[in-house]
Amino acid sequence: MMDETRFRAFYQETFPRLWGYVHRFVMERAECDDVVQEAFFRFLRSAPPRLSASDQKSYLYRIATNLVKDAWRSRSKEQKWLAEQDDDDQVSEPESGIGAGIDITRAMALLSPGQRSLVWLAYVEGYEHREIAEIVGVKSASVRVLLMRARRRLAKFLSDDKGEKLET
C-alpha cells in the first residue's frame, strides 16, 4: 500500500479533477463525495505497487468509472452506459467554431454517460486512446470511433445551442 505521505500528495493533486469527473455522472453532491472517497479507498487497497504517477491516476479513474457505472446501472438498468440515441447517426458537418457563452454544461448533459466519460478523459484529462480504453473498459481500437461520435454529437449540441441563442 502507498505510504501516507505519498497518498496525501496524490490525493491533494487528484481530488478536485476526479470530483469534477464523477460529478458529470453523479449530480447529487453527497453521492459524488461518497463515490470519490470510495474510489480513493479502493485505490489504496488494490493499486499494484510501483505504478508510475500517470498510471496511478489512470488506475484511480478506472476505479471511479466502474463505481459510477455501478451507480448508474443500479439507478436505471434500462439505460445503457454507452447508449446512443437514434439521432446520433445524423451528425452534421464539423463546425468552424464554438462561440462564447455556449452552455457546455447543458450540452455535456445531453450526451450519454459513456460519451461524457470519453469526452472528459480525452479533452480535459488528455488521456491517450489506449489509456481511455483501459479506464472505460472498451477495446482500444473502438475508442477512436466512439470518441469521434461523442465529439460529433457534442459539437452538434453546441452548435444547436448557439443557433438557439442567436435566434432569441
Next chain:
Amino acid sequence: MNDHLCEQEAAVVRAARSNEWGPILRSHLDTCAVCREAANIVAAMNLLVVAEASQIPPTPDPRLVWLKASFAGRQRRHSLISRLASLAYSVLAVAIGVGVFSFIDSRSSRSDPAQSSSPFPSLLMGGDFVGPILFMICAILLLALLMSPSAKKTH
C-alpha cells in the same frame, strides 16, 4: 466516417490543452475541420472546468481514507493468518492420526512376535518410542495453537 477522423487529432488536442501550437499544427488546423472541431471542444471543456471550479468542494483530509484502508489491510492480513492457522490444524490432525496409528502399530508389534520379526519394520517410526513421542509433540502443538489468540478469533 473517415471524414470525421484525422491522424493529427491527438497532437492537436495536446496543443490545444497546453496552448502550445507549432506552425505545422496551426496550418493543419486551418485546413482540417475535424481537428478544428476537436480544438474547439477542448477550448469549450476548458471553459467548463474553469466555470465549475467553484462548485468543487474543498479537498477533505485524506487521513480518514488512509486510516480506513490501513484498517482494512490489517483485517485482510489477519484473515489470511487465520486461514493459515486453519490449514495448520488440518495438517496437525493428520499428523496426530499418523502418530496414533504408529503408536498402536508399535504396541501391537511388541505384543506380536511374528509382527516384530517382520522384514518391514515400521517405516514411519523406526523405533518403539518415536511414535508416542510424536503423538505427544503433536498434542502439545495442537493445544498451543488452540490457545493462541488468532485461533481463538477464528473459532
